[in-house]
Amino acid sequence: MTADVWLPIPADEIDGLPDGPRYLYWNGGPEYPADPADCAYYVVPYMLGMEVAVRPLAAMRSLRVLQTLSAGVDHVRPGIGGLHPGVRLCNARGVHEASTAELALALILASLRGIPDFVRGQQQEEWRSGFRPALADKSVLIVGYGSIGAAIEDRLVPFECARVARVARSSRTTERGQVHAFTDLSGLLLDADVVVLSTPLTEDTRGMVDADFLAAMKDGALLVNVARGGVVDTKALLAELESGRLHAALDVTDPEPLPAGHPLWHAPGCLISPHAGGPTSAFMPRAKRLLASQLTRFVAGEQLDNVVLTTE
Template sequence: MPFDAPPDSRQVWLPTEFTSLIGLPGGLRYARWDGHSPFPSDPAAVEFYVPPLVQDLGVISRPLPRMTRLRAVQALSSGTDGLETWMRRMPGRVVLCNARGVHARSTAELALTLILASLRRIPEFTRDQDLGAWQPGTSASLYGRSVLVVGYGAVGSALDELLAPFGCAVTRVARTGRDSPRGPVHHVARLPRLVASADIVVLTTALTPETHHLFDAKLLSRARDGALLVNVARGAVVDTAALLTEVRDGRLTAALDVTDPEPLPAGHPLRETPGVLITPHVGAFTSAMWPRLEALVRRQLNRFASDEGLDNIVAY
């Protein structure tokens, strides 16, 4: 990694996890930052910022008020809802890019894992194992079930592919209706009718003002009895209090990789409610993640050094 560029070169900050990144363009000066150590160089000279991959927006945003020459931020996550607010506060024009598509397959893989684990009662059997109990029983099957995918972008499309061998009847919903290679994508306005006929509802949509508490008490009440809600999107897409009411009554079950609040505090009712499976926002975190992120950052930096337009722009 070329750290020996002239002192007056354009400055780039990279996460410390990028220890072996090769193929970066010359003419830029690179530094690495872990989000906790002292700043590796003067933030005021940084023009391209790749924040650490952490969930704490306070860590990511800490140097931003001092980055007066900043031109581009390349987030390592697909969701950038918090960072978009920061971009509006920055002086001048700052381009914000996300990691759209990089985490799609890993997140879809976890969504499928959560579905199968919930249907096949894996949490219950794991607890029995810890207790030394042996209690066989019949579980639900994924084969032939109706699955509603809410948010048909990269993750939703990847999940659709993974569901194909199970013979599921997949219904797709997005902000705009359209055709896809696997079938029609319905407009979100049809969601209240579609949710009523789904055995499994999987949330893969971005968090926006329109999707905040999209699954509120009214919409959750329309889900069919016994349905499974899987959320690998953002916690605030679901009204937590409304979801708690449904799962406590045993009418719905839930498998959540994201929660609201997050991290979920110890003793929170969601942790203690039967029929709820929770993972700590790990959908993207697999062995395949860093090579894919490195490829994205390498491509973006080469475009930046050549003054070409960047990919995956979500805000200015």
């Protein structure tokens, strides 16, 4: 096979790449490594935003595969409409589950046990003792039960939760129990002490966590967002936080990055991390294994993994 493959990681740093393609390094710089028209397989630079991701797409007339290194693909969707039919869009399922699930648990535990307050107390040399909520005996609702949602539940098992409920686009049964459809959300929210968002950002989920969704949550509940900021209506969430009725732990925000002076920074009961779910030491080894596997399949003409859609 003779084809250009654009990689955001130098090819000589990825074990197991198949022979045949011409591997070119591009990680979002102003100069392209070659004519985009000759690129057959484009691996999108990681965490450099939509503008970088879609910049070369319009010129990629030979493109056959568009590969993200993120679980979400919302940052490349604006450029898909101009692609010719038959381009496969693949995500990075299998790369981010462990690290994102770790952070989800860290945010839950830090929020419930009051870790931010402990840090502030240490800075002020104050011994802030007292009773705090525990995760044990709490009811947890996972909204978006894909591979990341399942990984979050895996890590909840040792914490003796009273119940874990699961919601996805459509209902199904898993080894752990029933997965409810989104249409069942309102009833499930009433019983959840912790609501974890791990759903993709789509036209259906944008703004899904609105004033009605939040109003259905029980008093004192914790909302944890490791999905995308756009899933939550920020104004509606701020109203609930400022009233003191709900708490939140947010790895993603809308807008993002959260600008200085934004009221979310100082909203009561709100813990913010800077979209840190994916970029950990676990990322690079898993990303390299995914690319080696996908490109081996591509060169052999085999079915690719993680195909989200095929352009028409």
